[in-house]
Amino acid sequence: MIEARGLTKRYGGKVAVDDLSFTVRPGVVTGFLGPNGAGKSTTMRMILGLDRPTRGTVLVDGRHYRDLASPARHVGALLESRAIHTGRSARDHLLALAHTHGIPRRRVEEVIDLVGLREVARKRAGGFSLGMGQRLGIASALLGDPGTLVLDEPVNGLDPEGVRWIRDLLRGLAAEGRTILLSSHLMSEMAMTATDLIVVGRGRLIQETTVEEFTRGASGNRVHVRSPQAAELAELAAREGATVTYSAALAGMGSTAAASGLEAARGSEADAIEVAGLPSERIGELARTYGIALYELTPRLASLEEAFMDITRDAVEFTTAAPATSEGTR
Incomplete structure (x- = not known):
């Protein structure tokens, strides 16, 4: 188990980690998410005793990393896969x-x-590809057969087979009761690997939850609906205060339903809409009351990427400018 309490790290006037508290429990893979500059790497370094907290504490199985008699047998880490002697073979390195x-x-x-x-x-090892270097880094982390793993971007550079391998490996190790903290920017892979989540932004805790709860909370009560009378049902849902979005197949639209959108829908053969802000039960009641046939009525969970982008929108330190339009470049 990893326990952080009031963890803070300052570099001069900059606060990299700000009063961060969380628990990484054994038996599950815990995803560590945050935008660039959120403090993830600094936090991992403090877990491993590479950086000393300005304030607060972080313990592994109830002890500071520096107090572990044989650290490699307790904690395996991958922070930088290229931290190897390039002139040595993989075997000699290990x-x-x-x-x-x-x-x-x-x-x-x-x-x-x-x-x-x-x-x-x-x-x-100096001649290894990025993917082989990652595998060697993972081998180094596993060498002491540790009960805790701290891995920063372990799938970086791996091919699809390698990504699937590391996913299955981490799940298997967690099933053995090990504690696993995993950082990655690949949201689709994190969604398939992690059970718990720690989400940070600007050095502060945003949420400590499960993947399921995180995505459900960001879904906004959205329901995917298919009906041969989609336009009529969309108008009824909009009257109830719902936000209705038509699928790309429906006249190429993707905007919130409005009067003009509803008119366009009536003339289209497409049958798919997405309703936000109205539970599926109420949509079904509307359909029954007005004699509207339903092909599909499916509550839709946001993807992990959608949920992450939504909840960290105000915590992004480095943003990109929107692409210039043709008019703007003249």
Whole structure:
């Protein structure tokens, strides 16, 4: 278990982490999310004793990292996959780590097989691709067979097979009761891997929740509806205060239903709408009352990416400018 309480880190006048408290519990994969500059890497470094908190504390299994007698056997970490001696082979790199931490040689061979580096184990790590470097970094993290893993962007550079492999590996390790903290910008992959979430922005905690609760909270009571009388149902829902969006197939629209939009819908053969702000039960009642046939009535959860973008909108430190229009560049 990882426990952070009031964790704060200042660099001069800049606050990188601000009074951050959270718990990473064993038995599940916990995703660590936040925009660039949110303080994720600094937090991970403080967990591992690489940075000293200005204030607050962070414990691994009830102890500071610096107090662990054999850290590699308690915590495995991947913060920078390229933190290797480029002139050494993958096996020699792992052997050096094993010797330092009193880990038997047989464990080196086990992790080489586990991460799929057997065929390149004797090659110099400096010539590795980004994906192979990631696998070596993961092997280093797993070397001590630790109960806790702290991984920063572990799927970076991996091919689809490798991404699926690391997903299954982390789920399997969590099922064994291990504590896993995983940071990644790949929201689709995080949604399939993590159970719990810690979301931060500008160094502060935004939410500590589960993936399911996080996406449900951002869904805004949205319902996907298909009906041969979609335009009529959309008008009824709009009268009830709902926001209705037509699918791209419906006259190429994607805007909130208005009078002109409803007129366009009536002349279209498309049958799909999305209703926000009205529960599916009420939509079904409207359909029954007005004799409207329903093909589909499905509550729609926001994707993890949609939920993340929505909740961190005000916490983004680095934003990109909107692309200039042709008129704006003249």
